[in-house]
Amino acid sequence: MKSADRSITHARVCAFLAALVIPITACQRQSEPSASTATVPKRPVDQARLEAADSDAANWLTTGRTYSEQRFSPLIQINDQNVGQLRLAWHHDLDAIPRGQESTPLVVDGVMYVSTTWSKVFALDARTGKLLWEYDPKVPGEWGINACCDVVNRGVAFWKDKVYLGTLDGRLVALDAATGTPVWETQTVDRSQRYAITGAPRVIRNKVIIGNAGSEFGVRGYISAYDADTGELVWRFYTVPGEPGKKDGAASDEVLEKIARPTWTGEWWKLGGGGTVWDAMAYDPELDLLYFGTGNGTPWSHTLRSPDGGDNLFLASIIAVKAETGEYVWHFQTVPGEDWDYDSTNHIILADLEIDGRKRKVLMQAPKNGVFYVLDRETGEFISAKPYVNINWATGFDPKTGRPIENPEARYGRTGKPFVARPGPAGGHAWQPMSFNPLTGLVYIPALDLAMPFGMKRDERTSRYAFNVGFDFLGASLPQDPKIKAEAKATSVGYLVAWDPVSQQAAWRVQYSDAWRSGVLSTAGNLVFQGTAMGELQAFAADTGERLWSAPTQSGIVAAPITYEVDGEQFVAVVTGWGGAFAIAAGEIAREKRAPLNTPRVLAFSLKGNDTLPDPPEIPRPTLQPPPNTASAATIARGRELFHPYCSNCHGDAAVSGSFIPDLRNSPLLADAAAWRSVVHDGALRERGMVSFSAELSPEDVEAIRAYVISRAHDALAERSAGGASAP
Numbered sequence: 085m086k087s088a089d090r091s092i093t094h095a096r097v098c099a100f101l102a103a104l105v106i107p108i109t110a111c112q113r114q115s116e117p118s119a120s121t122a123t124v125p126k127r128p129v130d131q132a133r134l135e136a137a138d139s140d141a142a143n144w145l146t147t148g149r150t151y152s153e154q155r156f157s158p159l160i161q162i163n164d165q166n167v168g169q170l171r172l173a174w175h176h177d178l179d180a181i182p183r184g185q186e187s188t189p190l191v192v193d194g195v196m197y198v199s200t201t202w203s204k205v206f207a208l209d210a211r212t213g214k215l216l217w218e219y220d221p222k223v224p225g226e227w228g229i230n231a232c233c234d235v236v237n238r239g240v241a242f243w244k245d246k247v248y249l250g251t252l253d254g255r256l257v258a259l260d261a262a263t264g265t266p267v268w269e270t271q272t273v274d275r276s277q278r279y280a281i282t283g284a285p286r287v288i289r290n291k292v293i294i295g296n297a298g299s300e301f302g303v304r305g306y307i308s309a310y311d312a313d314t315g316e317l318v319w320r321f322y323t324v325p326g327e328p329g330k331k332d333g334a335a336s337d338e339v340l341e342k343i344a345r346p347t348w349t350g351e352w353w354k355l356g357g358g359g360t361v362w363d364a365m366a367y368d369p370e371l372d373l374l375y376f377g378t379g380n381g382t383p384w385s386h387t388l389r390s391p392d393g394g395d396n397l398f399l400a401s402i403i404a405v406k407a408e409t410g411e412y413v414w415h416f417q418t419v420p421g422e423d424w425d426y427d428s429t430n431h432i433i434l435a436d437l438e439i440d441g442r443k444r445k446v447l448m449q450a451p452k453n454g455v456f457y458v459l460d461r462e463t464g465e466f467i468s469a470k471p472y473v474n475i476n477w478a479t480g481f482d483p484k485t486g487r488p489i490e491n492p493e494a495r496y497g498r499t500g501k502p503f504v505a506r507p508g509p510a511g512g513h514a515w516q517p518m519s520f521n522p523l524t525g526l527v528y529i530p531a532l533d534l535a536m537p538f539g540m541k542r543d544e545r546t547s548r549y550a551f552n553v554g555f556d557f558l559g560a561s562l563p564q565d566p567k568i569k570a571e572a573k574a575t576s577v578g579y580l581v582a583w584d585p586v587s588q589q590a591a592w593r594v595q596y597s598d599a600w601r602s603g604v605l606s607t608a609g610n611l612v613f614q615g616t617a618m619g620e621l622q623a624f625a626a627d628t629g630e631r632l633w634s635a636p637t638q639s640g641i642v643a644a645p646i647t648y649e650v651d652g653e654q655f656v657a658v659v660t661g662w663g664g665a666f667a668i669a670a671g672e673i674a675r676e677k678r679a680p681l682n683t684p685r686v687l688a689f690s691l692k693g694n695d696t697l698p699d700p701p702e703i704p705r706p707t708l709q710p711p712p713n714t715a716s717a718a719t720i721a722r723g724r725e726l727f728h729p730y731c732s733n734c735h736g737d738a739a740v741s742g743s744f745i746p747d748l749r750n751s752p753l754l755a756d757a758a759a760w761r762s763v764v765h766d767g768a769l770r771e772r773g774m775v776s777f778s779a780e781l782s783p784e785d786v787e788a789i790r791a792y793v794i795s796r797a798h799d800a801l802a803e804r805s806a807g808g809a810s811a812p
């Protein structure tokens with residue numbers, strides 16, 4: 085297609101936006117100047133302003149930009165005709181560790197608010213990147229062990245004169261937006277349990293809504309609403325039933341008894357149950373309905389969790405409640421009897437679509453199970469479901485209810501045979517935000533095509549330090565046969581999928597070798613922006629998928645880009661720093677599919693930009709000087725057995741670090757058994773997130789793990805001399 089045909093013209097965009105009653109500064113040319121270092125909004129960020137966020141084109145007021153969470157910007161100064169001239173306008177190096185930076189920044193009247201690893205917050209001048217204030221909640225380093233997927237944070241909320249932050253250790257903190265000074269703080273979780281907060285709060289009618297994570301660690305999921313002024317709890321909704329006969333005194337009490345409890349068997353409450361609300365929410369102000377997604381069951385294995393079967397409500401579900409009270413209205417379960425870590429916490433988007441000649445108020449989600457769902461958001465009625473990537477756990481869906489028709493082989497706990505599930509636990513789409521563009525009518529999905537062998541393993545005990553999921557981590561480890569490794573790498577890919585939610589098919593699709601890349605932004609300028617794992621920010625034509633622009637970023641990207649306007653200038657900004665679930669756990673496959681550097685930074689681009697990045701530092705080749713491999717085969721095998729449940733989820737499968745968490749094969753501690761023990765057993769690095777494992781691992785266990793890592797370092801030396809890829 086020629087570019088003239090492809091382009092969505094300025095006039096057409098303005099006509100479209102006018103029809104939506106969206107006054108766009110780019111159409112009207114009357115953007116307000118903002119004060120140079122103002123940290124107080126020009127207009128209060130109250131309920132009226134949040135409900136009108138669609139038309140507040142210059143700003144990005146909430147994590148999903150609007151209550152509908154479309155992540156679509158009406159700005160058109162940067163568009164498919166001129167995006168080739170987009171240049172770096174400023175960069176700001178963040179005081180954050182080089183891990184997964186998953187935050188979507190907010191921009192409120194010229195000030196940007198960014199959260200980072202360890203739940204820190206930075207306020208920057210959105211025109212220049214200049215630091216205005218910073219806040220560190222001082223999360224104890226040892227809490228890192230309670231985060232399944234790195235010490236990440238996905239963003240903050242803004243309301244009136246405060247910024248709201250959920251911290252990794254479960255606190256909700258209100259900060260003075262002008263100074264970053266804490267105004268109040270409340271503990272939202274039981275600190276004796278392994279909860280964490282990584283998601284962004286939302287604010288509705290003076291209530292701050294926050295969930296939590298921990299379904300890999302034996303917790304029970306819930307979502308809470310707190311008074312925005314005082315931090316007092318207003319309501320709470322538990323997603324799975326607790327101990328029989330005990331009431332929570334929560335908004336969920338009645339519905340859990342009536343609907344959820346009959347779908348469970350056994351003694352799941354002793355194991356937690358799961359169903360945590362760790363990311364997606366959306367809100368419809370007209371219906372006053374708050375929507376949220378729930379996570380997988382804990383343990384992962386349905387057979388261990390609920391031995392006599394049952395759907396296990398409300399795991400892997402979308403739930404609608406009254407925002408005012410938390411009162412249940414409807415639910416839709418994507419995966420009955422969830423068995424494969426198929427969270428349904430992924431990005432939820434609200435839109436109004438014409439389907440079969442009827443205007444429908446819909447809710448859309450592409451959860452981890454690989455299936456795109458369209459529901460009626462008023463009633464929860466199922467409209468349609470179609471896989472957006474390859475799946476093998478289900479063969480179809482009941483056309484009336486949307487209930488999956490399962491592949492019986494997928495139930496590994498029942499068959500007793502491992503099942504290579506596609507998607508794997510990273511999902512067909514993970515937490516990375518999508519975007520819905522009302523001009524093209526398409527949803528842009530950062531999709532993954534990854535598989536994982538599922539086998540059940542009865543945990544001997546409830547661990548404080550390992551996953552409690554009943555999953556055979558050792559059995560799922562990448563086999564070291566070069567042919568199998570090559571095939572696994574070749575078949576682990578990613579897509580940017582432009583999905584038509586009405587016809588339930590892809591309009592276009594671009595395939596990548598780097599699976600774990602960033603969230604997505606789309607704009608009225610007919611553009612879709614996405615960052616890569618290999619260190620680029622890219623722009624595509626929203627209607628055709630043609631790649632129109634890219635810029636090097638010196639770092640892989642997982643966070644979603646945003647766009648905003650200050651003083652009449654449109655910027656596209658993104659936080660760089662590659663990491664998160666796939667990065668830390670997928671070992672050699674992750675390592676091969678990412679840039680060699682991780683630089684925690686905010687980058688902002690504009691058509692007038694003339695900033696340049698400093699030269700990247702030289703990456704020294706790791707020493708890889710292990711001591712002699714003298715341990716017995718039995719000791720190494722014992723170390724391998726312990727490494728996978730205890731260490732692999734941070735330091736990488738088979739002791740190959742795919743992320744920027746240290747690759748233990750290079751560790752100088754390998755040569756010093758006492759120093760190794762002081763860290764792994766005694767917790768010498770606990771403040772940096774490396775806890776003491778002494779409560780569950782003996783000095784002999786720790787020594788066996790060292791022996792295994794030494795043997796893996798020797799494997800790497802042998803591979804390096806043979807030209808292999810896994811060597812650090």
Ligand code: CA
Nearest residue numbers: 379380425427
């Ligand atoms: Ca999960």
